[in-house]
Amino acid sequence: xxxxxxxxxxxxxxxxxxxxxxxxxxxxxxxxxxxISKSAEGSARVKIGETEVxxxxxxxxxxxxxxxxxxxxxxxxxxxxxxSSPEFESGPPGIQAVELARVVDRGIRESKAIDxxxxxxxxxxxxxxxxxxxxTINDAGNLLDAASLAALAAIKDSKMPKYKDGVIDYxxxxxxxxxxxKEPIEVTVIKIGDHFIVDPLPEEEKVLDGRLTVASxxxxxxxxxxxxxxxxxxxxxxxxxxxxxxxxxxDIRKAVGG
Amino acid sequence: MSYKKxxxxxxxxxxxxxxxxxxIIPRADGSAMFKIGDTIAYAAxxxxxxxxxxxxxxxxxGILRVNYNMxxxxxxxxxxxxxxxxxxxxxALVTEKALLPVLDLSDFPNAVVDVFIEFxxxxxxxxxxxxxxxxxxxxxxxxxxxxxxxxxAVGKVDDRIVADLCYAEEAYEDGDVADIPMAxxxxxxxxxxxxxxGVVAKDDISKGLELGRKVCRQIAEVQKAALKNKYGAGVEKxxx
Amino acid sequence: xxxxxxxxxxxVVPGEILATGMDYLPSNGTYRHGDNIVSSMLGVLRxxxxxxxxxxxxxxxxxxxxxxxxxxxxxxxxxxxxxxxNSAYSAVLSLKDGSSSYIPHGADLSQYFxxxxxxxxxxxxxxxxxxxxxxxKGPGLRKLKGGRAIYVNTNKVxxxxxxxxxxxxxxxxxxxxxxxxxxxxxxxxxxxPKNEIIAVDTIKKIEAESHIPGLTxxxxxxxxxxxxxxxxxxxx
Numbered sequence: 001x002x003x004x005x006x007x008x009x010x011x012x013x014x015x016x017x018x019x020x021x022x023x024x025x026x027x028x029x030x031x032x033x034x035x036i037s038k039s040a041e042g043s044a045r046v047k048i049g050e051t052e053v054x055x056x057x058x059x060x061x062x063x064x065x066x067x068x069x070x071x072x073x074x075x076x077x078x079x080x081x082x083x084s085s086p087e088f089e090s091g092p093p094g095i096q097a098v099e100l101a102r103v104v105d106r107g108i109r110e111s112k113a114i115d116x117x118x119x120x121x122x123x124x125x126x127x128x129x130x131x132x133x134x135x136t137i138n139d140a141g142n143l144l145d146a147a148s149l150a151a152l153a154a155i156k157d158s159k160m161p162k163y164k165d166g167v168i169d170y171x172x173x174x175x176x177x178x179x180x181x182k183e184p185i186e187v188t189v190i191k192i193g194d195h196f197i198v199d200p201l202p203e204e205e206k207v208l209d210g211r212l213t214v215a216s217x218x219x220x221x222x223x224x225x226x227x228x229x230x231x232x233x234x235x236x237x238x239x240x241x242x243x244x245x246x247x248x249x250x251d252i253r254k255a256v257g258g
Numbered sequence: 259m260s261y262k263k264x265x266x267x268x269x270x271x272x273x274x275x276x277x278x279x280x281x282i283i284p285r286a287d288g289s290a291m292f293k294i295g296d297t298i299a300y301a302a303x304x305x306x307x308x309x310x311x312x313x314x315x316x317x318x319x320g321i322l323r324v325n326y327n328m329x330x331x332x333x334x335x336x337x338x339x340x341x342x343x344x345x346x347x348x349x350a351l352v353t354e355k356a357l358l359p360v361l362d363l364s365d366f367p368n369a370v371v372d373v374f375i376e377f378x379x380x381x382x383x384x385x386x387x388x389x390x391x392x393x394x395x396x397x398x399x400x401x402x403x404x405x406x407x408x409x410x411a412v413g414k415v416d417d418r419i420v421a422d423l424c425y426a427e428e429a430y431e432d433g434d435v436a437d438i439p440m441a442x443x444x445x446x447x448x449x450x451x452x453x454x455x456g457v458v459a460k461d462d463i464s465k466g467l468e469l470g471r472k473v474c475r476q477i478a479e480v481q482k483a484a485l486k487n488k489y490g491a492g493v494e495k496x497x498x
Numbered sequence: 499x500x501x502x503x504x505x506x507x508x509x510v511v512p513g514e515i516l517a518t519g520m521d522y523l524p525s526n527g528t529y530r531h532g533d534n535i536v537s538s539m540l541g542v543l544r545x546x547x548x549x550x551x552x553x554x555x556x557x558x559x560x561x562x563x564x565x566x567x568x569x570x571x572x573x574x575x576x577x578x579x580x581x582x583x584n585s586a587y588s589a590v591l592s593l594k595d596g597s598s599s600y601i602p603h604g605a606d607l608s609q610y611f612x613x614x615x616x617x618x619x620x621x622x623x624x625x626x627x628x629x630x631x632x633x634x635k636g637p638g639l640r641k642l643k644g645g646r647a648i649y650v651n652t653n654k655v656x657x658x659x660x661x662x663x664x665x666x667x668x669x670x671x672x673x674x675x676x677x678x679x680x681x682x683x684x685x686x687x688x689x690x691p692k693n694e695i696i697a698v699d700t701i702k703k704i705e706a707e708s709h710i711p712g713l714t715x716x717x718x719x720x721x722x723x724x725x726x727x728x729x730x731x732x733x734x
Binding site: 003 | 614644646699
């Protein structure tokens with residue numbers, strides 16, 4: 001179905017170009033705006049080129065899981081709104097939204113970005129749950145990277161609400177922020193033919209062979225991996241893609257002041 | 259007791275500050291943002307486009323399909339569980355009825371014009387903000403429209419008819435509150451949405467409608483400016 | 499007393515009062531409401547004598563008999579193909595119209611057009627229900643290969659083509675690209691990557707600024723600057 005398009009994308013890549021004039025490892029312009037929703041405890045808008053994603057944090061208090069009585073946790077939910085693309089349908093999150101949410105979740109959870117023990121209120125009884133909702137506004141490719149950046153920025157923007165006698169006062173925000181120890185950044189590297197690119201356009205996403213999302217923290221440690229796309233990857237390719245991701249992470253980090 | 263001064267200091271006939279922008283979602287056929295006070299509505303239009311399932315198709319004209327949704331972080335208290343509610347379904351229906359009268363979809367048999375309305379932040383008046391945003395998005399999508407559609411929630415707080423209730427007024431505890439959302443066609447001088455929660459005298463309805471017309475015309479000016487601004491406010495600046 | 503209220507070439511919105519009085523006549527994109535002529539579109543006001551029109555700046559493509567469009571194959575049928583026309587309506591290309599040469603029954607249709615293939619084709623019939631028939635029999639109608647499709651609003655197509663093809667010729671000459679324009683807003687661009695990028699960028703520029711006068715000159719200067727080629731004066 002997309003053989004013609006793929007050939008044309010490859011023709012361009014052979015000459016070192018993408019359809020919009022970028023070089024293979026160039027990101028489009030990244031902007032991050034904080035506090036875009038007053039009703040959220042923390043929120044952010046991330047734009048990568050024309051791709052736009054919002055993330056909002058709402059804090060709730062629940063009973064901790066029985067096997068982790070002294071910890072709170074995070075819950076990441078993503079919605080690919082039909083508002084943002086003619087390809088998305090109304091209804092509960094499809095598999096693409098679920099994958100996106102879970103990959104973002106793992107980046108934050110596995111890196112121990114948030115010290116869950118610091119979310120505890122009363123052992124075995126009450127702990128904070130950090131609910132992160134990722135909402136797409138315009139899909140111009142690379143929703144994954146935009147989503148993970150938005151989630152991180154929303155966490156950074158958050159202020160804990162006041163909590164007294166079992167009641168959360170959402171109107172009164174304390175000065176306390178969510179205890180963020182690490183800042184995981186996700187970069188998705190795409191393989192088309194023999195070429196590696198980052199920050200794909202929708203056309204490139206349609207013809208990709210392989211995809212590797214790499215989450216890492218500032219110390220260069222990798223905290224999540226997700227392979228996508230139908231083509232198998234060799235070990236060399238995987239390492240090459242990780243190298244590219246770790247290198248690009250430095251640039252992305254600047255966008256959130258890291 | 260009498261409602262002498264509004265909780266946020268506004269005049270009784272004064273709507274909250276407004277902001278509007280058109281064309282904010284490049285992938286959509288038409289899109290707009292409408293902000294009034296702390297309520298922000300995004301609207302996107304896709305269509306006319308193919309309609310499935312088949313049984314929804316109308317062989318004489320296109321249909322308008324409205325989807326109204328609050329983002330989970332848009333409420334001032336707890337997180338809003340995703341997925342529609344009965345409330346959002348009803349609002350989608352009255353929104354559709356508010357917009358349809360200005361549209362002519364007879365050129366698009368069997369097709370659909372989808373309108374998606376989403377809220378990142380709300381502080382009362384959301385259904386009206388959604389309608390105002392949707393009207394701009396429909397115009398941006400190049401659909402034939404006899405008029406703009408402008409909407410506002412007029413209210414009665416205690417003994418006063420006021421324009422554009424804010425959340426604090428809806429929750430007013432020292433007296434009765436009536437909430438009267440309405441949508442209005444500014445040039446054709448007609449109402450396409452009218453609902454009410456509360457108890458009022460017939461006279462109050464007349465006063466409310468009168469005030470609604472006045473404020474909706476102000477809203478229409480904001481919508482008009484936003485539509486023109488997308489194109490650099492027309493061609494006043496005569497470049498070479 | 500009749501009076502025009504809005505300015506010609508100004509961007510007007512639905513419901514905007516363009517003129518008062520019975521001397522003026524409504525036409526495309528405008529209607530009469532009592533004493534007034536009112537716009538029914540977001541567009542640019544055009545005054546032709548007594549006739550007021552709103553020229554749309556956006557809006558979906560409505561398939562018309564005789565239009566030459568660029569379509570994409572979505573399905574292979576038993577005796578033909580179904581194609582996407584960049585509108586709410588798909589079109590059917592039947593076997594007998596598939597090629598200027600004879601296609602036998604039972605032939606493997608994907609050999610002629612596969613799913614995803616683009617073609618430049620002509621609309622031969624549109625029913626009241628917007629069912630569309632197209633044909634590949636005719637000069638210039640063919641499968642499109644070796645380039646890519648970009649999408650502009652159908653209402654901007656005349657601007658992209660220009661008077662007598664002058665605008666699109668200018669882009670072709672400066673970039674050396676092949677450019678095929680469909681009435682439905684689908685444009686096929688093919689050239690050296692560097693030049694193709696310039697051509698696509700220029701077309702998008704025309705789309706964004708189509709309502710601004712002096713556009714031809716602006717595009718001419720832009721092309722000369724970016725490609726270093728001088729535009730042939732006869733073309734403009």
